[in-house]
Amino acid sequence: MDRAHVRWLYSELPSLVRSGILTDDAAERLHRHYGEQEEARRKRWTLLLFGILGGALIGAGIILLIAHNWDELSRGARAVLSFAPLLVGQALGAFVLLRKVESAAWREGVGAYWALAIGASIALVAQTYNLAGDFGRFMLTWTLLGLLVVYLMQACLPALLYLAGITVWTVHAWETRHEPAWFWFLAALLAPYLWGLVRRDRYQPRVALAGWVLAACVSIATGLILDRSASGLWRAGYGLSFTVMYTVGAVWFDDAPTFWKRPLQTAGGLGILVVALILTFEDFWRDATVVSGEQVTAAGTLVIWLTLPVAGLCAGWLLMRRGVGWQAGFGGFAIAVALGQLIARASVGAAMALFNAYLLVLGVMTLWAGVSRARLGMANVGMAIIALLIVTRFFDSELSFVVRGLGFIAVGSAFLIANVALTRRQRTEARS
């Protein structure tokens, strides 16, 4: 059970006892049961944390020792040394698999160390023979060998290292004009592990952690992959990836108690806001009419732009079906991007206006949903969206200081009034 749920249960116990539904004894026993569970859980987490920290620190320490590049060592000694950290990792891995497979702390700690040791051993060999080597190939070899550790140890930290590793590889592939789009294939190799995590318990912290890292890596990779393609395709890329991220998060993780356990929805939502906001500026539309860069074929471009409205409609439908129709505005981002691209060819001003309107609608819908459900946080998010839009426009436009000043005061007052009203309403509802 989640900590927030336990806290809620504790707060309910006195009234349950008062109304005679539970006896004092039963309440006490419930308290003890969850209390003990909490205690055990904390112990388990401490152990896990130290396991991970220990494994990762030792792995990193060995890499640094190797980096000193001991001159006195002969090539033979270096060869033996380059295998040593790896052999230790493998021996520990075998030990965990045979004896400690139930202990998450062992699996995570050894997994982290093992994944780092693979890199250390390849790097030491490269150093011995002065191989400048190809950094991309080194990263690829390391991450792919590390992927085996993820599956063998069923450990989250090596999986996060893998995600970081393939992103570094993608950055390198982009810099050296290779094909960064292989990122998708490499990321897909981790999918069975992630799916296993989600299936077991989608609200476990591991899933949240992996979700945040995945969201960050996908956002970086999307930008790099589309950078060299037909101009303006980055809009399509972000339009698609953030919409998918938000919708997957909102539909499959909607029971998450805290926002940090909703990584896909939070990151996707933030991404949508940021991209929508920058699309209200003229600079980011300039490439809509100018054709430059390496071109995707006309058919390919068509497929990409047609995917957007379809994805937007699917997202909207899924969100409506889950009864969170007010969030359909976020799902509709993909449609707005496609529409914007279409009208930008005729008029960039109209496309900018479209995104101003989009943000306004998004803000109002979120605000309205927050007010009608008496949820202060949600209402504030809605107001923040509106405020952000207004502030941006004020700095952007050539209105006089007086008008801007009055505008800021109006937005600030609206914030305060709405917050006071909502807090009061919550209080009266709690009393009744």
Add this chain to the structure above:
Amino acid sequence: MRASLPWLAALAASVLAELGVPTYVIVQHERVMRTGETFRFRMAPVDPYDAFRGRYIALRFEQHCAPVAAASLMTWADRTVDVPVETGPDGFARLGIVDGSAKRGQAYLTLHSPYPCPNADAVQVEIPFDRFYLEEDIAPAAELVYREHTGDAQRDAYASVRVRDGIGVIENVYIGGKPIADVVRERGSKRE
């Protein structure tokens, strides 16, 4: 219990793969180091941006164009070529004429060639062994020595490289005939 047969097989496979990668690299390069032909490559000054690397010195070679028949330059871009390596009359290595495949018994390097060299019937080649690792406390000083001895006043830096089957491995970097690490240490002891 997860340690069933398939899991142990997976463990064995990943252990072998992980050991296989460094083993392959070691065997491949040891063979070059032991049986490859030795060449001395003249060094050129490095781009100061590249030089600032800390643990190793970045190397640049004087020759970075390989001659080629003019006709084949027309569509030249982004290729891997076998470049013959010869010893010139001055005793230093020079790149031979690229003509398809290398001949039997001839030393050659397999190099990436991005584009033709300007104003010559030659193609640009990327020499892959462009760094030389040193102990971290002498690497910065070695970088300075390297720069002094590849400048206009004094140019007596070279790398001795073993070449075999298209692969080149640096044995050592020499300044005026002495290994660079020794030169750095001698200077250090003189100062003390």
